[in-house]
Amino acid sequence: MSRRWRQLLISAVVVPLASVVAGFLVGALAILVTGSDPIQAYSALFAGAFTNHNAAAETLVSSIPYVFLGLGVALGFRAGLFNIGAEGQFYVGALAGVFVAFSVHGLPGIVEVPLALLVGMAGGFFWAGIAGVLKATTGAHEVITTIMLNYISFLLASFLVNTKGLLLAPNVSTPRTPDVDPAAVLVTLIPGSRLHAGLLLALIAVPIVWFLIERTTIGFRIRAVGFNIDAARTAGISVRRTIVITMGLSGALAGLAGIVQVLGVNKHMTDTVAAGYGFDAIAVALLARSNPWGVLPAALLFGALRNGASFMQLETQVSSDLISIIQASVIVFVAAPVIVRWLLRLREAPVQTLQITQRDEVEATS
Amino acid sequence: MAELLQRIDLVGLLAATLVTATPLTLAALGGMMCERSGVVNIALEGIMLTGAFVGYAVAFTTHNLWLGVLAAMVAGTGIAAIHAVLSISLLVDQIVSGTVMNILAVGITGVFYRNFIEQATVAGPGTLPHWNVPLLSQIPVIGPIFFQNQFVTYAMLVLIVVVHFVLFRTRWGLRTRACGEHPRAAETAGINVYFVRYVNVIASGALGGLGGAYFSLQQIGNFLPNVTGGRGFIALAAMIVGKWTPLGAFLASLLFAGSDAVGSRLQIYGVHLPIQFLGMLPYVVTIVVVAGALGRAVAPAAVGRPYRKS
Numbered sequence: 001m002s003r004r005w006r007q008l009l010i011s012a013v014v015v016p017l018a019s020v021v022a023g024f025l026v027g028a029l030a031i032l033v034t035g036s037d038p039i040q041a042y043s044a045l046f047a048g049a050f051t052n053h054n055a056a057a058e059t060l061v062s063s064i065p066y067v068f069l070g071l072g073v074a075l076g077f078r079a080g081l082f083n084i085g086a087e088g089q090f091y092v093g094a095l096a097g098v099f100v101a102f103s104v105h106g107l108p109g110i111v112e113v114p115l116a117l118l119v120g121m122a123g124g125f126f127w128a129g130i131a132g133v134l135k136a137t138t139g140a141h142e143v144i145t146t147i148m149l150n151y152i153s154f155l156l157a158s159f160l161v162n163t164k165g166l167l168l169a170p171n172v173s174t175p176r177t178p179d180v181d182p183a184a185v186l187v188t189l190i191p192g193s194r195l196h197a198g199l200l201l202a203l204i205a206v207p208i209v210w211f212l213i214e215r216t217t218i219g220f221r222i223r224a225v226g227f228n229i230d231a232a233r234t235a236g237i238s239v240r241r242t243i244v245i246t247m248g249l250s251g252a253l254a255g256l257a258g259i260v261q262v263l264g265v266n267k268h269m270t271d272t273v274a275a276g277y278g279f280d281a282i283a284v285a286l287l288a289r290s291n292p293w294g295v296l297p298a299a300l301l302f303g304a305l306r307n308g309a310s311f312m313q314l315e316t317q318v319s320s321d322l323i324s325i326i327q328a329s330v331i332v333f334v335a336a337p338v339i340v341r342w343l344l345r346l347r348e349a350p351v352q353t354l355q356i357t358q359r360d361e362v363e364a365t366s
Numbered sequence: 367m368a369e370l371l372q373r374i375d376l377v378g379l380l381a382a383t384l385v386t387a388t389p390l391t392l393a394a395l396g397g398m399m400c401e402r403s404g405v406v407n408i409a410l411e412g413i414m415l416t417g418a419f420v421g422y423a424v425a426f427t428t429h430n431l432w433l434g435v436l437a438a439m440v441a442g443t444g445i446a447a448i449h450a451v452l453s454i455s456l457l458v459d460q461i462v463s464g465t466v467m468n469i470l471a472v473g474i475t476g477v478f479y480r481n482f483i484e485q486a487t488v489a490g491p492g493t494l495p496h497w498n499v500p501l502l503s504q505i506p507v508i509g510p511i512f513f514q515n516q517f518v519t520y521a522m523l524v525l526i527v528v529v530h531f532v533l534f535r536t537r538w539g540l541r542t543r544a545c546g547e548h549p550r551a552a553e554t555a556g557i558n559v560y561f562v563r564y565v566n567v568i569a570s571g572a573l574g575g576l577g578g579a580y581f582s583l584q585q586i587g588n589f590l591p592n593v594t595g596g597r598g599f600i601a602l603a604a605m606i607v608g609k610w611t612p613l614g615a616f617l618a619s620l621l622f623a624g625s626d627a628v629g630s631r632l633q634i635y636g637v638h639l640p641i642q643f644l645g646m647l648p649y650v651v652t653i654v655v656v657a658g659a660l661g662r663a664v665a666p667a668a669v670g671r672p673y674r675k676s
Contacts, residue, residue, distance in 0.1 A: 030474070034481045082461055138658040143408060143461065144606070145656065147599045148649040159642035282465060321476025321591075328470035335463070336456040 018340045023330030030325050031318055041318045048311025049304035057193035063303030065257040067202035069281030070288060070295040071209045072253030077290040078213055079246040080226040085131060085146025086254040087278025088153035089124040093255020094262045095157055096123030098269045101180035109183040116184050117259055124255020125248040132247025136240035158271040177269045186264040196264035210292040222246050283327045287334055379627055381511045387623035388519045392577035393601030394615035395529045396570030402533060403566035404546040404668040408464030409449045410574045411598025412471030417442040417578025419475040422589040425491040435579045442575020443568050450567040454560055457672040476591055493587040518580045530612040542566055546666035549673040559673055603652045625651045
């Protein structure tokens with residue numbers, strides 16, 4: 001095996017896998033400290049994720065939004081943009097899409113589903129685009145603006161879903177939107193489970209985003225801006241436009257996650273539909289090292305953790321928040337591969353840390 | 367007119383603003399020490415959350431609120447120390463490291479909350495006492511706003527002055543700023559960049575932890591998951607808007623806290639907006655202000671860049 005392939009194998013497979021194992025070990029330590037049995041807890045986690053009735057299908061269901069969201073955050077990373085607002089863009093996309101899906105009737109599914117998906121993506125594009133425009137024109141850091149936009153979107157969703165004459169369904173006990181038109185529902189893949197056609201969309205989205213980043217002009221610009229803003233500017237790339245477009249596309253993927261979740265799982269929208277998917281997506285993208293193909297296994301892991309955790313909390317005394325400890329540890333090991341290399345005594349390949357955020361601020365004059 | 371003024375209760379509004387600004391200012395002061403030395407600290411949210419939890423847990427088990435405050439600060443330094451190792455020694459992207467600390471804080475506080483506090487049936491430790499400063503608290507207007515507060519708010523007022531003095535009037539402050547502006551030059555001048563950065567990051571943990579104690583020990587006398595609700599991020603915005611100076615960050619925190627206080631009182635004032643829009647106010651204000659409504663802010667030149675020793 002050539003040196004280059006060996007290095008690739010180490011950074012793309014060995015380090016992430018070892019990081020996951022190490023993350024679970026740290027989690028086990030936390031379980032021990034709380035006085036529970038790690039083996040028992042992890043058995044329950046595994047059963048809840050894979051072997052219980054329908055658990056494997058449910059794990060896939062949970063992985064679907066992670067794929068879209070992870071792709072979106074990873075896309076931002078490639079341009080050096082840290083989109084922490086995926087959760088909010090998920091909401092806005094879901095809100096925009098669900099409005100179309102429950103108010104448009106009489107169209108065949110082949111038209112209505114893509115229409116709702118497109119509107120959902122547009123919603124996410126717009127919401128993230130706000131942060132992009134602010135960054136490009138005023139230099140306002142996207143980390144701050146996207147977090148603030150998150151809170152605003154939660155309140156916006158709560159307002160729209162709770163207000164008569166807006167999105168509130170008539171005669172419901174808990175506030176929610178009306179059910180979507182039957183034609184807008186994503187079909188179930190396995191009868192008796194909740195696994196829906198969103199899985200196929202997620203599987204298609206991965207190569208599309210890969211192609212977009214690696215083989216198109218806009219992808220080249222995104223990577224150039226992420227690599228070196230000054231060089232990109234000197235080469236004649238409009239940094240501002242690239243930032244706005246990248247943020248928008250990142251948000252569009254998050255919005256797609258939102259509307260797919262609504263059309264595939266909930267069939268209507270409440271103001272708690274996202275429940276943390278967007279925040280986990282940051283970890284998904286980091287674990288994938290911003291590589292679209294890496295998003296698939298990372299999303300699967302997070303889907304499994306999410307499902308397994310609720311069963312674990314039910315069966316043992318361990319809180320489902322344990323998976324946050326596992327996730328945080330996994331990212332630490334991925335982001336600081338020097339630890340894993342040291343643990344595994346992998347001496348070759350220079351130590352390379354994960355550099356994501358921009359080194360240079362955007363000049364307002366560019 | 368007099369009736370309107372009475373209904374608005376300006377003194378009450380300003381007093382509430384100062385109290386609400388307390389954790390924002392403390393976290394902003396911490397973020398400032400960090401960033402002045404060249405390290406971004408987006409982990410402040412997690413630091414405050416951990417401080418709030420550990421402070422409460424210790425006060426709960428020892429029945430001593432002051433031990434709780436101390437523990438909150440120690441817990442904050444713990445999270446900050448991990449952030450320091452990752453971002454300074456291991457050269458991890460500082461925003462990634464900070465984000466990880468925030469996730470970790472949610473995990474730690476969630477797991478231990480469920481095991482040790484949620485199921486507890488004994489009464490909590492209560493909140494820190496109100497102290498009226500003799501004489502000063504009797505002054506009309508000024509007294510009720512500044513001199514009838516609880517410990518963390520007084521500490522904040524003192525720390526604004528202390529951090530200003532340290533950053534701009536001491537040798538340590540000069541070294542800190544040198545590391546944040548041009549670490550290579552600082553190193554050449556004989557300053558140990560890593561040491562300066564470590565100390566400042568850990569100090570920011572203590573300040574953030576104290577800010578966390580505000581939530582559990584001063585405000586509500588309890589711990590709830592995610593009790594900090596994004597205040598750590600707003601504090602970072604306050605630091606930026608305040609142009610990385612203690613007084614500026616304090617004024618910016620007052621602006622955010624004021625919009626919060628006004629938002630929650632608008633209905634009393636007879637303004638009938640949907641409650642969600644009132645809740646949006648501080649977040650919208652943050653965006654508008656960060657986007658440059660108060661002029662462009664310039665960060666320390668080397669902030670966010672890992673420094674590799676030559």
